[in-house]
Amino acid sequence: MEWFGYFSVQHISLFLFHYWIILGASFSPGVSGYNGTAPNVIVMLMDDMGWGDLGVNGEPSRETPNLDKMATEGILFPDFYSANPLCSPSRAALLTGRLPIRNGFYTTNAHARNAYTPQEIVGGIPDSELLLPELLKKAGYMNKIIGKWHLGHRDQFHPLKHGFDEWFGSPNCHFGPYDNKNRPNIPVYNNSEMVGRYFEDFKIDLKTGESNLTRIYLEEALDFIRRQKASQKKFFLYWAVDAVHAPVYASKPFLGTSKRGRYGDAVRELDFSVGEILKELHNLGIAENTLVFFSSDNGAALISAPTQGGSNGPFLCGKQTTFEGGMREPAVAWWPGSITGGQVSYQLGSLMDLFTTTLSLAGQNPPDDRIIDGIDLSPILLQGKVIDRPIFYYRGNEMMAVRLGMYKAHYWTWTGSWAELKQGINFCPGQNISGVTTHDQREHTLQPLLFHLGRDPGEKYPISVPSAEYQEVMPHIISAVKQHKKEMVAGEPQLNVCDLAVMNWAPPGCKKLGKCLTPPQSKPWKCDWPH
16 A cells, blocks of 8 residues: 555545544543643744744754753654745744634735734734634633734734733834934833833844843743742743744843854843753643743845855755745643653644634543634554644645645745845745746646655655656645635734834823823725735
């Protein structure tokens, strides 16, 4: 019998019939080391960190000793994905367990365009979406987000309106500085009120790259963990730091210490911070009751590399694209006493799975009134199993590709436009592959481009259409896509309308600080998303 990646063709055929049953199935962990007590959960989500930035994934400088140790003590996931090649939709998917096209974090202003939440966006996470912290409250969890939110700037979209009990961070990345006339500097919040703005009160030296933000985010995390230990409360900590998003930054002790330049300095400080958090869990005696999961929101931004961007290892292209470099993420799970260390799992995983997995471990069921795309990874974490499932690669309102087993089929290809390329905007620098890294939106629905990611992780060698391999594999992928599209109900797009009047002119708390600004007249327009 021919083997379809990890699984036999017969196995894949069976998978197509029971896929949706698997997604809804519950799992009751029952292995030595796990006693059924709901754990604390820490999700560490990096911003634009690439698969190839970890030493354990082959980064030559080996400057992530704490993350590498975390992997040796836990499970490394080499085949783990974001739900989108861009920040806002990816984060919305993580917290809802649903593809961005379901939860509304996409645009219909143009075909297959990446959209996110800049200051001028009118929309944000809809009230109809149920976020992970809202559901964890039912199980008695205290929930905190530290760092970048990115699901809407306006007050009704903020974290404390969607299940989080505490927030220290910003609704966006650390862009700027701005003149506070045409565009305001982005605020930093402590819970429901701003405590300053980037570049004004929270300094980032663009010339040297110096900033204490990562240190501040580390101290916020340690303080929250200690307080929950003292009060004996279960907690969910979403540590969404953004130091490796351009413009990258690090504190003074780390600047100039990396062989990789300033980007490496930022990675080294994040690695140090991860080590400090894990060490504190041990010191407090709660490591064995805390699941920690480390990953990134999308691939490294090669457009900013090498000084301001990371590495996607052997994979093609980067952030903004649905090639492997845009959506395959570094991923490590750590839970002493429950997860056996030293494992490598080839489970196809997704950030959306953290939604379903966390709920399962907390003893909560996912909502049954909507499709949940994330699966429960508990059998993988606790029993070393592998669950059959596809991975769908979306760019805006279009399904661009799908992975099943070791095979990936591209239904559409597009890196970025010719016009942008002429301006120096290139999401695949040095990686021009004829007929694959296209600069026009090219449809392959009738004959998808098929790759075997085991033999060809860089997506350089499409499998010949007349070949027996192509003819054997594609019917199974076509069936999976047909089933997926049959049940797809797109949410109301949230990223279509922009308006300068909704920017961060007068955030909650600005009066106390004397930092309120006068907004311009409201003149909404249809947002332009070039790529």
